[in-house]
Amino acid sequence: MVHSPFKGVIPALVTPFRDGAVDEAAFVALVERQIAGGVHGVVPVGTTGETATLSHDEHRRVVELCVRTVKGRVPVIAGAGSNSTAEAIELVAHAKAVGADAALVVTPYYNRPSQEGLYRHYEAINNAVQLPVLVYNVPGRTSVDISNDTLVRLSKLPNIVGIKDATGDLTRASFQRIQCGDDWVMLSGDDPTALGYLAHGGHGVISVTANVAPEACATFMNACMAGQWETALYWQDRLVRLHKALFLDASPSPTKFAMAHLGLCGEDVRLPIAPCSDAVKPAILEAMREAGLV
Numbered sequence: 001m002v003h004s005p006f007k008g009v010i011p012a013l014v015t016p017f018r019d020g021a022v023d024e025a026a027f028v029a030l031v032e033r034q035i036a037g038g039v040h041g042v043v044p045v046g047t048t049g050e051t052a053t054l055s056h057d058e059h060r061r062v063v064e065l066c067v068r069t070v071k072g073r074v075p076v077i078a079g080a081g082s083n084s085t086a087e088a089i090e091l092v093a094h095a096k097a098v099g100a101d102a103a104l105v106v107t108p109y110y111n112r113p114s115q116e117g118l119y120r121h122y123e124a125i126n127n128a129v130q131l132p133v134l135v136y137n138v139p140g141r142t143s144v145d146i147s148n149d150t151l152v153r154l155s156k157l158p159n160i161v162g163i164k165d166a167t168g169d170l171t172r173a174s175f176q177r178i179q180c181g182d183d184w185v186m187l188s189g190d191d192p193t194a195l196g197y198l199a200h201g202g203h204g205v206i207s208v209t210a211n212v213a214p215e216a217c218a219t220f221m222n223a224c225m226a227g228q229w230e231t232a233l234y235w236q237d238r239l240v241r242l243h244k245a246l247f248l249d250a251s252p253s254p255t256k257f258a259m260a261h262l263g264l265c266g267e268d269v270r271l272p273i274a275p276c277s278d279a280v281k282p283a284i285l286e287a288m289r290e291a292g293l294v
Helices: 024-036 056-070 085-098 115-128 148-155 170-180 191-199 214-225 229-245 253-261 281-290
Strands: 008-011 077-079 102-106 133-137 160-165 185-188 204-207
Touching: 008 214, 024 056, 024 214, 056 077, 056 085, 077 085, 085 102, 085 115, 102 115, 115 133, 115 148, 115 160, 148 160, 148 170, 160 170, 170 185, 170 191, 185 191, 191 204, 191 214, 191 229, 204 214, 214 229, 229 281, 253 281
Parallel strands: 008 204, 077 102, 102 133, 133 160, 160 185, 185 204
Antiparallel strands: none
């Protein structure tokens, strides 16, 4: 995968808020911190970026701000999914227009399309916009699971280049690598199992934890990509409690609590996400201490 820019640790960026609006200054500072921490790319307005409760104008603005801040230093993979194919095409087209390097397009949620419907959804995006697209498979959120057979079909389309797999199912990664071929980009969407995913032939992780610990996550991923598995295992053990702690309440509220504790942004989230529960904050802080962050 040396020819692909989409590899390594790629944080799914939070969208900081202040007084109900996007905190643009904090967002820019967060992007700069990620790049300084050695990450290999960034994803604005994904699930962790609370895209579900951003207006379309806010969504587009965050993508533009991210591209403008990054200035080509790492790839920008813009969140651009929808359960309306026409709307997804509009968001992917916008990502291309403002200079994003790729789009992350979640499987359509709520309407639960068939495998044929899923194929046609991504085929329509492929035909409409000349921009690399990563399929985002997260059945725990969308109630639909795109099959390896459908991904094999999609891998033959020129603009559908890979997947963010948040299933935690490592067996499918091996079959997918064999079936979709060497050019298929395979990114984990699950921090705790990313080590195994890389061992099964994956190329990186779109990470929540990197928001809090970019240097540690980048060090972990660099070891994985270099085949330095003992070093990778050391960092896995150091980070695994943090990986889990950041999902002790509805994401991204624990992540924003951890970042606020580090003085990086406010804890503000948008309903129906509630602020991080006081009951889980001690476990988050303990996991941060174990990771060497506090």
